[in-house]
Amino acid sequence: MSKSRAFKLEIIKFSKDFLLATRLLQVFAPLNKLFFFLYNFNQLTSWVHKNKKEKYLMNDFYRSKRNYDDRLKSFEAIVRHYGMAEAPIAYLEFGVAAGYSFRWWMAECKNANAGFYGFDTFEGLPEKWGMFAKGDMSYGIPVLEDKRAHFYKGFFQDTLNNFLFAEGNGLRGRRKIIHLDADLFTATIFALSQLYPYLEKGDIIMFDEFSVYDHEFMAFKIFTESFYMNLKPISAQNNFYHAAFEVV
Ligand SMILES: C[S@@+](CC[C@H](N)C(=O)[O-])C[C@H]1O[C@@H](n2cnc3c(N)ncnc32)[C@H](O)[C@@H]1O
Numbered sequence: 538m539s540k541s542r543a544f545k546l547e548i549i550k551f552s553k554d555f556l557l558a559t560r561l562l563q564v565f566a567p568l569n570k571l572f573f574f575l576y577n578f579n580q581l582t583s584w585v586h587k588n589k590k591e592k593y594l595m596n597d598f599y600r601s602k603r604n605y606d607d608r609l610k611s612f613e614a615i616v617r618h619y620g621m622a623e624a625p626i627a628y629l630e631f632g633v634a635a636g637y638s639f640r641w642w643m644a645e646c647k648n649a650n651a652g653f654y655g656f657d658t659f660e661g662l663p664e665k666w667g668m669f670a671k672g673d674m675s676y677g678i679p680v681l682e683d684k685r686a687h688f689y690k691g692f693f694q695d696t697l698n699n700f701l702f703a704e705g706n707g708l709r710g711r712r713k714i715i716h717l718d719a720d721l722f723t724a725t726i727f728a729l730s731q732l733y734p735y736l737e738k739g740d741i742i743m744f745d746e747f748s749v750y751d752h753e754f755m756a757f758k759i760f761t762e763s764f765y766m767n768l769k770p771i772s773a774q775n776n777f778y779h780a781a782f783e784v785v
Contacts, residue, residue, distance in 0.1 A: 577750040580758060585748070585777055588770050594618050596773045603775040608745065609641065611772040611781055615741060616645050618771075619712065625650035627711045631693060631728045632719035632745070633657040636679030642714070643683055654704075655679075655688045656696055656728075663692060666720045666752065693724055697731050708735050717753065718745035725756035733764050740784040742768060747780035 538546075556562055565572075589598050594614040597607070616622055625648045633639050633655040643653050661675030678688050689696040715732060717725050725744075736742075744753045761768055768782035 573751070577755060581748060581750040581754050584754070584758070591770050593770065594772045598773060598776050600776060603778060605775065605778075607774045608779040611743075611774045611779055612638075612641060612645070614772055615714075615743075615781055619739075619741070621646050621712070621714070623648050625652075625711055626714055627651070627708050628653045628714045628716065629732075630655045630716040630718065631657075631724065632717070633659070633679065633688065634674045634718075635676040636681070638716065638718060638745075639679065639686070640681070642716070643681070643686060649685075651685055652707075653683075653686045654700070655686065656693050656700075657688070657690065658692060659688070659690050662720065664721055664723065667749075669720075693719070693728050693731075697728060701731060701735065705735055709737065713737070713740040715740065715742045716745070717743065717756075720746055720749070720752060722752040722756050725753050726759060729756060729760040730764070733760075733766070736766075736784050738784055741771070741781060742784065743779070743781040745779055747773075748777040 585598065589596065595611060622645060624646070626646055628639075628642050628646065628651065630639050630642070630653075634657065636655070639653065639655050659676065659678050661672040662669055663671065665671050666673075678690060679686075689700055713735070715728075717728060719725055719728070729742075744757060746753045747757065748754060757768075760766060767785050769785045770780060771783050772781040773779065
């Protein structure tokens with residue numbers, strides 16, 4: 538190593554140790570949330586503007602008023618485009634709540650060999666999320682007649698690995714639709730990182746609250762960057778609040 542490089546390294550090491558020992562930067566601690574917001578929201582803004590011109594099945598960016606139910610238009614376009622209505626898909630939903638979106642997918646995808654797997658605490662959110670308190674969205678396990686539905690109760694952190702150990706091989710070679718609707722960063726990053734070894738080209742990953750900069754978007758960014766994962770955006774609704782991707 539050259540002398541000047543070694544000198545620079547010494548300066549960097551000394552500065553870091555000095556800041557750690559003196560706690561000098563803690564004077565800025567009251568601004569942590571602001572810096573966090575600025576950094577992450579700017580990341581989201583850059584991502585949206587970089588990706589908004591991709592070829593989408595549908596993309597309504599920019600619209601002045603959101604309509605949450607427009608996510609169903611995305612679902613419909615995806616089912617049609619990928620011919621899922623009669624295919625033996627594996628639909629995995631992370632965050633089922635009362636089962637509204639889960640029922641929608643079961644009603645649209647009619648193949649008798651399709652499998653529908655729903656993961657939830659069924660006792661509500663494990664953490665506060667925005668205006669929602671811990672425990673909100675507690676509805677119990679939905680009661681469905683359709684034998685293709687399977688529910689896994691508990692934190693994903695406790696249920697997903699057992700599921701993958703038992704059923705993971707059966708997911709290979711089938712188109713998987715992974716619907717991430719747990720809202721939280723923790724739940725989303727956990728689900729994505731565990732599902733990673735099972736992801737195959739042509740699988741679809743949908744984020745219900747993609748543009749929430751400190752939750753699903755942050756999980757998306759960390760996941761794609763840490764796992765060198767290439768996800769192609771295919772559909773976006775409500776200014777990227779809802780976004781779907783294909784594994785390529
Ligand atoms: C917005 S709701 C799901 C709505 C549903 N997909 C729909 O569209 O009808 C979010 C759900 O995620 C669940 N959830 C969040 N984090 C979780 C975790 N770590 N483990 C299990 N369930 C979780 C909550 O219990 C809640 O029911």
